[in-house]
Amino acid sequence: MEQGYYSHENPQNLVRTHRVDVAIVGGGMAGASAAVTAARLGLKTLLAQNRPCLGGPISTECESNSDGHLIVGGSNWTTRDARETGPIEEFRMTSADRYENGWRNHFSQVLRDIVEKESNLTLLLNTEVYDVKMEGKRIRELTARTIGSDLTHHIFPKMVIDCSGDSFVGFAAGAKYRQGREAKAEFNESLAPEESDSCVLGSSLYFRAVDVGHPVKFTPPDWADRIDESMFVNRNHQDITNGYWWLECGGDMDTVCDNEEIYKKLLKILYGIWDHIKNGGGHGADNFAIEWISSIPAKRESRRLIGDHILTEGEILAHSTFPDGVAYSGGNVDLHPIKGFYSGNEPSGGRHGIISPGLYQIPLRCLYSQNIENLLMAGRNISVSHVALSSTRMMGTCSVLGQAAAGTTFLCVKYSENPRQVAQKRIGELLRILHRVDHTVPGVAVTDPDNLCAQASVKVSSSMKLNLLHRGTGMREKLSADEIPSAQSFIATTESLDEAIFLMHNRSASAVTVHAELVRQQEMYEFTTGEVLATTSCTLPPGNAVQAHFRFQAKLQPGTRYYIRMAHAPDVESCLCEHYLPGVWKSKMKRSWPPQGDRHNHCVRFIPEQHPFAGENLLNNNNRGGDALSIWISDPDAPFPQSAEILFPERSLCSCVELVFDTGLDHINIYSRQQECVKEYVLEGIIAGEYQVLAEEKDNFLRFRKHVFPPIILDGIRLIVKASNGDPSARVYQIRAYKNSTVE
Ligand SMILES: Cc1cc2nc3c(=O)[nH]c(=O)nc-3n(C[C@H](O)[C@H](O)[C@H](O)COP(=O)(O)OP(=O)(O)OC[C@H]3O[C@@H](n4cnc5c(N)ncnc54)[C@H](O)[C@@H]3O)c2cc1C
Known part of the structure; x- marks a missing residue:
């Protein structure tokens, strides 16, 4: 018989069998993020998506967000430095780069390109999982069919992550689920109806x-x-x-x-x-x-699978943290009227929700099924109440949920345990392995003993002082009597603060007295609470750009966050600069729609000088602006190249270096490369005083870069930053080095 001829006697192989560590069902933001994370952690991964493209409502065939960029979650009007990291940030940055270069509405292709680059990952598009076979309380097999190809797939996974939005896998497996609204009394939720019903978001x-x-x-x-x-x-x-x-x-x-x-x-x-x-x-x-x-509806809500915890409105509004907090959000509690367009009232916001509730954590207990042992869920189908879902359903949040679920499956496979056991005893290890794919949860500390740089010493070519006096842009902020006072926060690096100098504009004809307070910040974005450590005032002569010297003579605790709050002073304005500095925030954020984040700070200088951007920050695991020192920023007045040289405590075998750059996590909508990001760099190994090139990059725009090379004995490493995408400084959160490139 001729090759290539098929008949009933000589059938094609229309059946495919897949034995994998993890099967992920549904290729929206949660599924795509979970799949990339699982594959990067070394799991044999399969992603089945029943549509021709990835992304769910944000996909090319649905376009819930017409240019695919309003991917919100943690970032919001009142939160700072809160954009999600990990694969979701890579999706965003790659999409922003293409968008800037003239691509439009190709977000699905960006996702597909990144997914298909992963060698551990099988992507099955147009493939619907339609049957689930059980063995006791475990899923043994998923059956799927690829539309347009007659192919049937028998998938035998150790673990399953249901990212289908509709929770098809969980439903078919007999997992506990809910669909509809809880009654107000059940969780004491102000936005819930009096009686429970089957209504959802349209x-x-x-x-x-x-x-x-x-x-x-x-x-x-x-x-x-x-x-x-x-x-x-x-x-x-x-x-x-x-x-x-x-x-x-x-x-x-x-x-x-x-x-x-x-x-x-x-x-x-x-x-x-x-x-x-x-x-x-x-x-x-x-x-x-x-x-x-669009040929399909963009769906907001269907079934939610029930885990060991159900997150509720109260926990969101209390900015809750959990011992097993592995993801987070800050998305609006955004319920829409049930009748949608025909409701006769506004479509969102107002009486239907709570705008910008602030950051809160999501515990791992919301990400696995209560009664199916090898089933996790991620995305809009996790274990939350209907009201809480209206916040956790944001795309950025769905992505970090996918990342966290994938990390959990890694530990389930490694230890042959179920997700509940991971939640009970392995959260530290989970956060450590997720950190290796740049997944971060604001305020959550990670320990990483494998990192050769953890106990190293570092020398940088220069670093920026927190002196913004000369960086004014001409923009000013009134010291008005608003609900949010004018204030500037900073993390202290000295044991005392003698003086804070602000640049001010007194528009009146006579001298004005301005009162200021030094406050220990209690909650990250809160400028009305906290212990007042010192109060002072200064007299400001009339005129432009006058230096206001606030003499506090106060004791500080290095590594602690403080803010200086200025009282209402009519006719006085504080000068602003436009320089994004992670963890250094002014109180009043610019409100715009869509929310944009805010690069502004007050023009301020401290005596003694504060050094929150020193090279030592490269060695810690804080990789976003928050309550701890986190980033190295070179002196903006010193030209490129800038370098950081790290010496390990002892000569060590090394085969992998991971670099975490700054992509401006305060900015919400990304339509272009971020100017803060390092563009051109050389990574060198140091051995016996000699430098050997390990990697070279000329056109980077990504936050997280991992360089793998043949194992080599090194005394240390050097990063030479030759250019950024626009910022005058080299800005690097962390340099990590490992003996092995794979996560163990
Ligand atoms: C109209 C609209 C506007 C929105 N606007 C915003 C916004 O501006 N900003 C924001 O952050 N969020 C927004 N959201 C919310 C956000 O887009 C979604 O909640 C989020 O994308 C859900 O992601 P997911 O991965 O959990 O689920 P989905 O994106 O729903 O993905 C699930 C995927 O699984 C597939 N699937 C289902 N069953 C199977 C099966 N049996 N086998 C294989 N595949 C299956 C589905 O086809 C789907 O593609 C909006 C949502 C909608 C609907």
Whole structure:
């Protein structure tokens, strides 16, 4: 028989068998992040996604966020330095780089490219997991089918992470789950209804419209809804090109079983809205035509699997931490009205939620099934109440949940344990291995004894002092009587503070007395609480850019966060500089929509000088701005190249160096490379006083870089930073070195 000829007598192999460490079902943000993390930790990983592309609502076929960038989570109006790290940051930065270079709406391709680079990872697109076989309380086998290819897959995983949003695997395996809203009394949640019901957050449908250059008619299908201006309560539709998140319905239906019915309803609304825009007059839409409508609803909520803990509204608002806190969020508690577009009131915010609740942790106990031993969940289907889900469902949060679940499966496989056992006894180890893929949880300390740099000594070419007096941009902030006072925080590096000097502008004709307080900061972003250590005042003559000397003569504790709070002074403004400094924040953040973060600080100098950006910070495991010293920043007035030389405590075998750069974790929406990030660098090994190149990079834009090389005996390593993506300094959080490149 000729090669390549198939018949019933000589069938193709239409059945594939996969024996893997972990099967991840669902390729949204949670699944993609989990898969990349698991593969990088060395697990044999399979990712099955029933759509042709990755990303869920943010994917190219759904476009819940029309340019794919409003990936929020921890970052918010009131939080600082809170953007998520790990694979999610790589997705964002790669996407931002392509976006800047002219790509648009290719986020799914970014995800796919990164996923497909992983050698331990099998990606099955268009592949629906449709059957689950059990062995006692464990999932033994998943069966899947690839649409358009007749392929059937038998997947035998040690562990499963259900990232399907709908919780299909958990549901089919008999895992405990909830769907709908809890009654207010169950968890004492202010935003819950009096009675429990089956309602959820509704789904949305996106479209894109273009200017075709000449008037075009639009005749709606006869089944389109009839919609007039009065029905758009607080639904801004001035931009007619990008679709609307509030084009929403289905909250009172079953978003799993009624998905197709919901799609038809959404289409009726969409055509009704477009009929209103085109034919209702006054929308400037004569030349516009719809060029694309998503073929699936973007789903917000379906089933939530139940773990050993159910996170609730109260825990979010209390900024809770947990002994097994492995992920975090700060997303708005953002409930939408159940009737969606037809609710007759505003689509989000206001009475429906709590904007920017502040950071809180999510315990590992929310990420595994209570009753199925080898099942974890990540994304919008974790163990939270309906109200809490409206915050934890943010894309950035779903991603860190995926990362944390993948790290947990690593330990389950390593020790042949279940996730509950990991939660009970291995959280320290879990955080350590997640740290190796740059997963961080704000405020959570990690120990990493394998890092050859942990006990090393470091010498840097220069470092920046916290002296911002001369860096003013012309921007100023009034010392007004607002709810949030004008204040500047810093982490102390000396045992006393004699003076803080601010640059101020006194617009009145006479001298003004300005009062200030030195406060030990109690909560990271809070500028109204904390112990007042000293109060003082200074008299400011009229004029521009006058130095205000606040003499505190106070004792400080190095490594502790303080802030200086200035009282209301009419006609006085404090000068601002635009220089993003991790962990150094001014109190009032610029509010913009979409939220952007804020690079500004007060123009301030301390006596004695504070050095929160010293080279020693390269050796600790604090890799984001927060309550601890974290980053090396070279003197912005010293030119490139800048270098850091690290000497190990003893000559050591080394085969891997990990570098953590600064990508401006305070900024929320990323549309371009981050100027803070190191662009060009050389990594050298030091042996007997000689330098040997280990790696060279000319065009970096990523926060986390791992360099693996043949094992070599070294006395230390040197990083030479030759250029950044725009910032005048070299900015590096950590340099780590390891004997082995694999995580153990
Ligand atoms: C309209 C809309 C607007 C939003 N706006 C924002 C925003 O601006 N910012 C923000 O941060 N968040 C936003 N969100 C929330 C956020 O996008 C989602 O909560 C988040 O992306 C969910 O990610 P996930 O991975 O948990 O689930 P999903 O993204 O839903 O991914 C689950 C994937 O699993 C697949 N799947 C399901 N069953 C199977 C199966 N049996 N086999 C294989 N695959 C399966 C699904 O097709 C899907 O692709 C929005 C959500 C919506 C719907």
